[in-house]
Amino acid sequence: xxxxxxxxxxxxxxxxxxxxxxxxxxxxxxxxxxxxxxxxxxxxxxxxxxxxxxxxxxxxxxxxxxxxxxxxxxxxxxxxxxxxxxxxxxxxxxxxxxxxxxxxxxxxxxxxxxxxxxxxxxxxxxxxxxxxxxxxxxxxxxxxxxxxxxxxxxxxxxxxxxxxxxxxxxxxxxxxxxxxxxxxxxxxxxxxxxxxxxxxxxxxxxxxxxxxxxxxxxxxxxxxxxxxxxxxxxxxxxxxxxxxxxxxxxxxxxxxxxxxxxxxxxxxxxxxxxxxxxxxxxxxxxxxxxxxxxxxxxxxxxxxxxxxxxxxxxxxxxxxxxxxxxxxxxxxxxxxxxxxxxxxxxxxxxxxxxxxxxxxxxxxxxxxxxxxxxxxxxxx
Amino acid sequence: xxxxxxxxxxxxxxxxxxxxxxxxxxxxxxxxxxxxxxxxxxxxxxxxxxxxxxxxxxxxxxxxxxxxxxxxxxxxxxxxxxxxxxxxxxxxxxxxxxxxxxxxxxxxxxxxxxxxxxxxxxxxxxxxxxxxxxxxxxxxxxxxxxxxxxxxxxxxxxxxxxxxxxxxxxxxxxxxxxxxxxxxxxxxxxxxxxxxxxxxxxxxxxxxxxxxxxxxxxxxxxxxxxxxxxxxxxxxxxxxxxxxxxxxxxxxxxxxxxxxxxxxxxxxxxxxxxxxxxxxxxxxxxxxxxxxxxxxxxxxxxxxxxxxxxxxxxxxxxxxxxxxxxxxxxxxxxxxxxxxxxxxxxxxxxxxxxxxxxxxxxxxxxxxxxxxxxxxxxxxxxxxxxxxxxxxxxxxxxxxxxxxxxxxxxxxxxxxxxxxxxxxxxxxxxxxxxxxxxxxxxxxxxxxxxxxxxxxxxxxxxxxxxxxxxxxxxxxxxxxxxxxxxxxxxxxxxxxxxxxxxxxxxxxxxx
Numbered sequence: 001x002x003x004x005x006x007x008x009x010x011x012x013x014x015x016x017x018x019x020x021x022x023x024x025x026x027x028x029x030x031x032x033x034x035x036x037x038x039x040x041x042x043x044x045x046x047x048x049x050x051x052x053x054x055x056x057x058x059x060x061x062x063x064x065x066x067x068x069x070x071x072x073x074x075x076x077x078x079x080x081x082x083x084x085x086x087x088x089x090x091x092x093x094x095x096x097x098x099x100x101x102x103x104x105x106x107x108x109x110x111x112x113x114x115x116x117x118x119x120x121x122x123x124x125x126x127x128x129x130x131x132x133x134x135x136x137x138x139x140x141x142x143x144x145x146x147x148x149x150x151x152x153x154x155x156x157x158x159x160x161x162x163x164x165x166x167x168x169x170x171x172x173x174x175x176x177x178x179x180x181x182x183x184x185x186x187x188x189x190x191x192x193x194x195x196x197x198x199x200x201x202x203x204x205x206x207x208x209x210x211x212x213x214x215x216x217x218x219x220x221x222x223x224x225x226x227x228x229x230x231x232x233x234x235x236x237x238x239x240x241x242x243x244x245x246x247x248x249x250x251x252x253x254x255x256x257x258x259x260x261x262x263x264x265x266x267x268x269x270x271x272x273x274x275x276x277x278x279x280x281x282x283x284x285x286x287x288x289x290x291x292x293x294x295x296x297x298x299x300x301x302x303x304x305x306x307x308x309x310x311x312x313x314x315x316x317x318x319x320x321x322x323x324x325x326x327x328x329x330x331x332x333x334x335x336x337x338x339x340x341x342x343x344x345x346x347x348x349x350x351x352x353x354x355x356x357x358x359x360x361x362x363x364x365x366x367x368x369x370x371x372x373x374x375x376x377x378x379x380x
Numbered sequence: 381x382x383x384x385x386x387x388x389x390x391x392x393x394x395x396x397x398x399x400x401x402x403x404x405x406x407x408x409x410x411x412x413x414x415x416x417x418x419x420x421x422x423x424x425x426x427x428x429x430x431x432x433x434x435x436x437x438x439x440x441x442x443x444x445x446x447x448x449x450x451x452x453x454x455x456x457x458x459x460x461x462x463x464x465x466x467x468x469x470x471x472x473x474x475x476x477x478x479x480x481x482x483x484x485x486x487x488x489x490x491x492x493x494x495x496x497x498x499x500x501x502x503x504x505x506x507x508x509x510x511x512x513x514x515x516x517x518x519x520x521x522x523x524x525x526x527x528x529x530x531x532x533x534x535x536x537x538x539x540x541x542x543x544x545x546x547x548x549x550x551x552x553x554x555x556x557x558x559x560x561x562x563x564x565x566x567x568x569x570x571x572x573x574x575x576x577x578x579x580x581x582x583x584x585x586x587x588x589x590x591x592x593x594x595x596x597x598x599x600x601x602x603x604x605x606x607x608x609x610x611x612x613x614x615x616x617x618x619x620x621x622x623x624x625x626x627x628x629x630x631x632x633x634x635x636x637x638x639x640x641x642x643x644x645x646x647x648x649x650x651x652x653x654x655x656x657x658x659x660x661x662x663x664x665x666x667x668x669x670x671x672x673x674x675x676x677x678x679x680x681x682x683x684x685x686x687x688x689x690x691x692x693x694x695x696x697x698x699x700x701x702x703x704x705x706x707x708x709x710x711x712x713x714x715x716x717x718x719x720x721x722x723x724x725x726x727x728x729x730x731x732x733x734x735x736x737x738x739x740x741x742x743x744x745x746x747x748x749x750x751x752x753x754x755x756x757x758x759x760x761x762x763x764x765x766x767x768x769x770x771x772x773x774x775x776x777x778x779x780x781x782x783x784x785x786x787x788x789x790x791x792x793x794x795x796x797x798x799x800x801x802x803x804x805x806x807x808x809x810x811x812x813x814x815x816x817x818x819x820x821x822x823x824x825x826x827x828x829x830x831x832x833x834x835x836x837x838x839x840x841x842x843x844x845x846x847x848x849x850x851x852x853x854x855x856x857x858x859x860x861x862x863x864x865x866x867x868x869x870x871x872x873x874x875x876x877x878x879x880x881x882x883x884x885x886x887x888x889x890x891x
Binding site: 026 | 531542772774835837839846
């Protein structure tokens with residue numbers, strides 16, 4: 001091998017330009033495909049319970065380029081080993097049928113985070129970024145190691161600096177011998193890391209979910225609420241660093257419950273929506289100062305309030321006590337076989353002039369898409 | 381960019397190993413090793429082994445797949461070799477030294493295979509430069525045409541990349557493609573093909589009676605009539621070549637298509653010799669390692685990793701295992717003279733087991749095999765019943781009752797047929813252009829030659845749309861689906877399929 005050929009090798013046989021661009025383009029295409037199928041993903045129950053940074057495996061159709069190829073004729077193949085006749089050779093062993101049962105479904109599993117999915121959702125629904133209310137920004141405290149000082153606990157000792165100082169001192173005092181470079185730090189040489197407290201602005205939000213669990217709300221309705229609430233969570237999580245969720249269920253009385261109970265609880269009896277609003281009022285007063293928190297209220301119901309009086313009472317509560325403090329009050333009315341579904345009309349009638357009241361109707365899973373758009377299209 | 385020169389230790393190993401390899405008879409291009417980390421190796425592997433490729437998202441997709449495979453511990457690339465002169469090979473930086481030795485020995489055998497196997501003889505040995513040129517050309521088209529049109533067109537071309545004829549590299553079919561155009565030339569051509577038996581002049585009248593000659597000549601001219609109107613003259617499997625020549629493509633489109641085609645031809649021999657190539661490399665790395673290179677303290681690591689490469693998952697054939705076992709079997713049989721009529725017809729198991737004529741031509745034979753065989757002929761000639769039995773091969777198929785793939789039997793004939801089918805044409809269907817001017821309307825007529833398995837309909841319909849993108853006029857695909865001949869058509873707007881019946885116009889050729 002002569003010299004020049006070595007040089008040539010180093011140039012020609014070197015590293016890839018970078019696959020990064022192709023990779024980004026691939027991700028872009030994947031996101032495009034997901035966007036196309038977004039309505040479908042919105043109604044996928046199995047996403048529930050995922051958190052923002054978690055990876056979600058999503059099957060994406062039709063990314064791979066089609067070729068002329070054989071279909072699966074279930075003709076099997078050849079393997080090697082000690083297997084006896086009748087033994088299964090499925091690699092996964094999960095009993096799933098071979099490709100032959102679903103011809104041509106060339107599906108690629110890609111992974112995205114829920115945050116990415118929320119972004120795609122926002123892009124597709126043309127949702128504006130939510131602007132946190134200006135004065136409600138609170139600051140969080142963080143410690144950052146940034147400097148040095150001469151005292152401190154041994155666990156924070158900065159070895160390199162300590163030795164440097166020792167070396168400097170020894171050279172200055174003429175005790176350093178290059179032929180036998182022995183450096184002995186003394187007390188004065190020691191340096192320790194020190195920290196500063198950094199104030200970081202952080203916008204926090206709290207969502208108060210309220211749900212009507214009276215007799216007329218069945219499992220189907222609950223499922224709609226679950227899905228809707230999941231995506232509300234996902235989108236708000238994307239917009240705020242700190243997100244609290246509180247859950248209230250009510251029939252004629254309201255009580256605060258945890259997330260699980262919220263989705264599972266089933267009661268009988270009448271409906272008194274005002275009870276929920278009162279409890280929400282109470283929770284907010286106790287824990288969430290409106291000048292520190294961005295507050296979101298969502299109420300899910302089939303709209304069948306027990307009395308006209310109570311409906312009016314609700315509107316009064318909202319207008320006088322809740323609405324001035326919250327970013328958004330969303331009322332989502334799910335269709336139900338029972339009940340008049342009149343509450344949405346009452347709200348329209350009484351609170352038409354309030355900008356932070358948004359209502360939507362969800363009759364089936366497909367409506368979730370539009371409902372989300374209605375709630376967040378103003379960027380509040 | 382970090383320095384990619386080999387650490388001195390590896391340089392020393394490379395020198396030793398290449399010397400040993402040459403001593404045992406391997407003959408390879410100069411081989412350059414580079415040490416890269418895993419991420420880089422994944423990038424290179426995603427680019428098909430080359431540091432420079434044209435921009436396309438599918439490389440990004442492949443990269444993600446490989447990287448994930450690594451992260452989840454599902455598979456590991458130890459090495460990459462490129463068929464090029466000089467040969468380039470990439471070593472993984474976090475391999476142990478024992479691995480690096482094993483990989484180097486493996487690589488030299490691959491290089492030997494690239495250089496000497498006949499199916500590689502027509503591949504471009506300056507492909508490293510060629511791929512870089514392709515990248516430049518496509519980037520230039522992107523600059524002029526915009527990113528998306530070029531990307532879309534690459535998608536279309538790549539979708540058709542398997543429509544090539546790997547044997548065409550060895551044929552000169554230009555002449556056959558263009559039958560003589562003039563009537564006179566046709567007569568001369570016919571004259572040449574009339575059968576005349578050799579005889580003494582005085583017997584000629586009776587042996588080759590003029591009436592017969594005349595009739596034959598007439599028949600040939602008749603049958604040739606209209607042949608020059610046919611396009612193509614013969615059914616052709618090189619669909620891409622046909623499209624390049626006759627489809628109304630812009631210059632840049634033709635260039636993109638020719639690039640995709642050229643790269644497909646470059647990779648074709650590797651698809652045709654997967655088992656042999658890996659078998660050959662494994663055969664030699666194990667031989668070189670165990671006989672020449674291993675140090676005592678490396679033995680366990682070597683055995684562990686060697687066994688790892690030879691492991692088979694249920695329901696899968698490991699090409700390394702299959703290949704190396706066959707090569708070893710060939711060596712053994714030709715050392716002991718266990719082939720030929722006498723051996724094949726010997727019924728006594730006892731005698732067969734002791735059979736040894738002391739022929740000792742094993743090594744000679746394996747070198748010959750690596751020169752002239754490809755996977756199909758390799759399996760066909762050398763996968764014997766004894767060997768299939770020793771490898772414990774079995775045949776499995778889908779069992780509707782349990783909805784699982786289950787082992788059916790160990791019937792040798794079926795096993796062999798199954799393997800050969802999977803290997804023939806690299807497991808791809810045979811698609812021919814049979815008419816480039818169907819119904820005299822400039823429509824393209826493709827046909828699938830049925831060889832036991834149906835085409836996947838959904839894929840076929842989608843792919844046909846891509847053919848139409850290039851051909852621009854309506855396109856058709858004839859295929860046998862569930863024992864019926866079906867014609868799939870796409871005219872740029874609508875897909876349709878119909879059973880082929882007698883009233884349908886016939887294409888220029890039948891398959």
